[in-house]
Amino acid sequence: MIRLQDTLTGETRPLEPLESGHVRIYSCGPTVYGPTHIGNFRSFLFADLLVRHLRRSGLRVTWVMNITDIDDKIIKGAAAAGTTIEALADRWLAVFLADAAQVRMTRPDVLPRATGHINEMVALISTLLDRGYAYRTDDGSIFFRIASWPAYGRLARLDPDQLRVGERVESDEYAKDNVRDFALWKGPKPGEPSWETAVGAGRPGWHIECSAMSMKHLGPSFDIHTGGVDLIFPHHEDEIAQSEAATGLPFVRTWLHCAHLQMSGAKMAKSTGNIARVGEILDAGVSPRALRYALIAVHYRAANNYSDESVAAAAAAVDRLDALVAALDAYREERADSPDLEAVLTTADDAFGAALDDDLNVSAALAVVFDLLRVINRRIDGRSLSTSDAERVLQTLRSLDQVLGVLPDPSEDLDDEVRRLLEDRAAARARRDWSASDRLRDELAARGIAVEDTRDGQRWRRQLETTRG
């Protein structure tokens, strides 16, 4: 059984889904006003790892990730680009999905968009007004009254009375009773998109969308809510307050927050410009699988420093896995199956699962994989595996990779030219024409194909770029 550390209580406890065998997870997704940086992806990939592990463990998972397609930045961005918020959001959503596919993020089961859930948000806001947790201001805005919710601040361990109200408090346009009250609904303003609704005209605040969409798709109470630590306050604090105030039910069973991805020793954030994007990293020649590895290989609650060196190390590790897969693919040996192999594989599989069960201890899980890698390489060198043994090992690796998602695609077709070069080289080797063989090896290398000569004959694999440039 998997154990996870809940931010709210600080406890690490077994995951017991509200519905037996079915885990409901909500992840705070991207605001689509620009390219999603890899810090964001770190947070999404940690959720991806969790979802993959739960599924491989035999649990059914419903994973919802919201798309914020209406907020101040989108409005500003659209105005600056002379386009509509829909067009801007569509454009960046497409980029997000493409980037997500590149780093092999599992596609969430539902990707709800905020603008598609205005009714649900309005319903929540109406309830909060009815119950006295919210109030209107003259400009048509509606705020949540923090003073009405005693538990406010529990998640972030902040005392509402102690919150430092800085100098830059409210350059805000909206008058409210208490500066710490947060907007559920923003009154209409010239030049801003506005919806005519039962609570008046205007547009939704940010926090309400996650309450509305998570509860719409997962129910008023669900198992896991994930996000980056920077969302703990105020975003998730506000979500809890408004959701529980509206339903009277516990909102989320387990809160999971991942630490920041850092770069050059500081948090990666759009506001400081300290960001790197998937597109530019891949354009620089980094393998998407290496990028994924670099983003998931550090435990989610520990800071992960991204650098050229860290991706290069990740690429080297992935390359080592690739070499094993290529070796197993090519391996042929007519001999009896190893009697003890099954136990070796089962032990590794169990240890891998147990490591991830322990609050997603990915480092320990990777250690299991590399321990297995060495054991198998020894047997390959020693020719002590049968052909079907090699296939069994590959099956196990593929199974573990259902969680990691870093192994090469099994169905990688070679183009005809490369295929011909490989055949020519094999023929040259057969007649011991080393100069032709070496020349063909260079030609293949120039096309990104590494060839190696082994007792199983010539074998190839795609070269990973380990560093940029």
Add this chain to the structure above:
RNA sequence: GGCGACGUGGUGAAGUGGUUCAACACGGAGGUCUGCAAAACCUCUAUUCACCGGUUCGAAUCCGGUCGUCGCCUCCA
């Protein structure tokens, strides 16, 4: 100012009271194999876990203090 996380080798990082507890990965040195190369394998690369003090038969692991780093308190994954 308030709150919190963290500080393990050249780098990343697991380990949170004791029999392989200093994993695993990257990097480095040497070696084996190989037509060459690559890959792989083998050996070596932290008597030590920021520092000081304490608890204990015993601590990287618990307690106290010091220093340092990062983060939250404001949009932010």
